[in-house]
Amino acid sequence: xxxxxxxxxxxxxxxxxxxxxxxxxxxxxxxxxxxxxxxxxxxxxxxxxxxxxxxxxxxxxxxxxxxxxxxxxxxxxxxxxxxxxxxxxxxxxxxxxxxxxxxxxxxxxxxxxxxxxxxxxxxxxxxxxxxxxxxxxxxxxxxxxxxxxxxxxxxxxxxxxxxxxxxxxxxxxxxxxxxxxxxxxxxxxxxxxxxxxxxxxxxxxxxxxxxxxxxxxxxxxxxxxxxxxxxxxxxxxxxxxxxxxxxxxxxxxxxxxxxxxxxxxxxxxxxxxxxxxxxxxxxxxxxxxxxxxxxxxxxxxxxxxxxxxxxxxxxxxxxxxxxxxxxxxxxxxxxxxxxxxxxxxxxxxxxxxxxxxxxxxxxxxxxxxxxxxxxxxxxxxxxxxxxxxxxxxxxxxxxxxxxxxxxxxxxxxxxxxxxxxxxx
Numbered sequence: 332x333x334x335x336x337x338x339x340x341x342x343x344x345x346x347x348x349x350x351x352x353x354x355x356x357x358x359x360x361x362x363x364x365x366x367x368x369x370x371x372x373x374x375x376x377x378x379x380x381x382x383x384x385x386x387x388x389x390x391x392x393x394x395x396x397x398x399x400x401x402x403x404x405x406x407x408x409x410x411x412x413x414x415x416x417x418x419x420x421x422x423x424x425x426x427x428x429x430x431x432x433x434x435x436x437x438x439x440x441x442x443x444x445x446x447x448x449x450x451x452x453x454x455x456x457x458x459x460x461x462x463x464x465x466x467x468x469x470x471x472x473x474x475x476x477x478x479x480x481x482x483x484x485x486x487x488x489x490x491x492x493x494x495x496x497x498x499x500x501x502x503x504x505x506x507x508x509x510x511x512x513x514x515x516x517x518x519x520x521x522x523x524x525x526x527x528x529x530x531x532x533x534x535x536x537x538x539x540x541x542x543x544x545x546x547x548x549x550x551x552x553x554x555x556x557x558x559x560x561x562x563x564x565x566x567x568x569x570x571x572x573x574x575x576x577x578x579x580x581x582x583x584x585x586x587x588x589x590x591x592x593x594x595x596x597x598x599x600x601x602x603x604x605x606x607x608x609x610x611x612x613x614x615x616x617x618x619x620x621x622x623x624x625x626x627x628x629x630x631x632x633x634x635x636x637x638x639x640x641x642x643x644x645x646x647x648x649x650x651x652x653x654x655x656x657x658x659x660x661x662x663x664x665x666x667x668x669x670x671x672x673x674x675x676x677x678x679x680x681x682x683x684x685x686x687x688x689x690x691x692x693x694x695x696x697x698x699x700x701x702x703x704x705x706x707x708x709x710x711x712x713x714x715x716x717x718x719x720x721x722x723x724x725x726x727x728x729x730x731x732x733x734x735x736x737x738x739x740x741x742x743x744x745x746x747x748x749x750x751x752x753x754x755x
Contacts, residue, residue: 332450333360333731336466337457340385342368344618345529345648346457347378352532352720358731361449363442365389365462374619388442388465399441406444407472414439414471422494432492435461439468451475453734459496460485467496476734480504480527480727481645483562483666486513488641494518502730507646507667525730528670530723531651533715536622538657538707550581551697554628554658556616556649559590562642564634564663566592566599570686571634571693573603578690580697587612587624621649625656629703630696632661635668636683646671651718654678654710659703661692677713678706 333353340362341347353360354377362385371382404411418436423429442465456466456479463479470477478501486493497503497519505511505526514524553572557563565586572584586596586609593613600609616624625631631653635644646667653660654671660678662668672678679695681688696703717723 332452333358333735334363334446334449334451334454335360335457336363336365336454336462336469338365338460338462339368340364340366340387341371341373341378341382343457344372347371347373347375347381347618348531348648348720349457349529349724350381351375351377352724353728353731356728358728358735359450361386363388365465370615372615372618374617388438391438391441395441396437399444400437402444403440403472406447407440410472410474411440414468417471417495418468421492423492424490428491431461432464435464436468439465439472443469443472446473452738453478453501453731455479455731458482458485459493460489460491463496464492467492467499471499475738476501478502478504478730480506481510481514482506482529483645484642486510486645487643488638497523501734504727507670509667509670510645525726527725527727528718528723529646529648530718530720531648531655531714532721533655533719536625536652536655538711550583551630552628553582553584553630553632553693554587554624554653555584555632556587556621556624557633557647558615559586559588559592559596559611560642561592561638561640562635562644564636564683565596567634567636567684567686567689568632569596569599569603569605569609571690572605572609574686574690575693575697576605576608578694580694582608582697584609585612585628586610587614587616589613589615621652622656625653625658628653628658630661630693631658632689632693633663634661634681634683634689635663635665637665644668650678651714654714657707657711659696659706659710661689661696663689671713671718672710673713676706677710 337346362381364385365388367387418432451473453476454466454470456463459479459481467477477499497517502525503514503523505524506529511524575582600606633647633650637643643666650660650662650671662672662680663683664680665683672680674680679692681692
């Protein structure tokens, strides 16, 4: 059985999508999460069931934490002290990370103790920040293979013990070619790396019949949707909208989502006198409602940037969903986005942090109905061919299957050895 560990369970849409795909392949898994999610973005009963069956590690009482740590040398005598030594003296990014590593090692002792009587073939961490530290040490104690998928904030803003984790990983999932190059620069071996895109189920999305056509009347409808945080670059989209208005372009813009920047973005819209052009919904979109939202627009724009705190998007799923709905997209040349949006072929890319260049790219699509039609078709085709979850996760699922088979063989060999010893 594959044991997943993540930070907030199915509170992240991608976790729910990947685990449903895993279930569709018949690969047995159990989800563990450090925390309960504050909310989920699904109506699906399947995801609800996964959430109900998730093992939430926190809150962890001090007594259980201490008991797990004290018992671990006896439960895992061969692996406890090497893992403990690594938590104290391994390659860490800072003294603070070293202290956190020791705490997460203690959490891993308690968690690994609870897994001893369960069937564990492999431990995989979705994200490689704190949950990855717990996952790595638990796998070490249990002498089971460990792997991880890194995304964005976990690799940059929240990086912790990354070189240790790379060294311990049986394999590492790269969600883009950018990530592959990144891990190689951090010391990974090429043989450890597999590219497995975070895809979507394209059968759930279908284009509007008139996508990109000349038959549309009224203002061009710009849409965007994401959590209202710095890395999404919405302030640049709002500034680009002001530039479009000054050029005499007739348009509307709807930005769906909630987040800490809601008031700040509302103030920016007010200051630029764009209240008649731009609408902030202030509400997130459930996964099942995304297709209808995408079909409400003519152009989808997500101008991602590196946030001031080091956060960044890896490969935004919303871009895939827009393209799958046949909506031409504009984004930025950042991290894994160029793997999905090839400038001039499957969408348009501006440089990050440039509202002026973003306005130019949007104007290209607004004025060019034939370009919208072409990018609508080619964007949909690119998602279908390379980012459909039915196929893009194959490299990961093959690794999981191999791990389960290998652990089954090892268990069989051990049973035969034990039986032979008893008979003698």
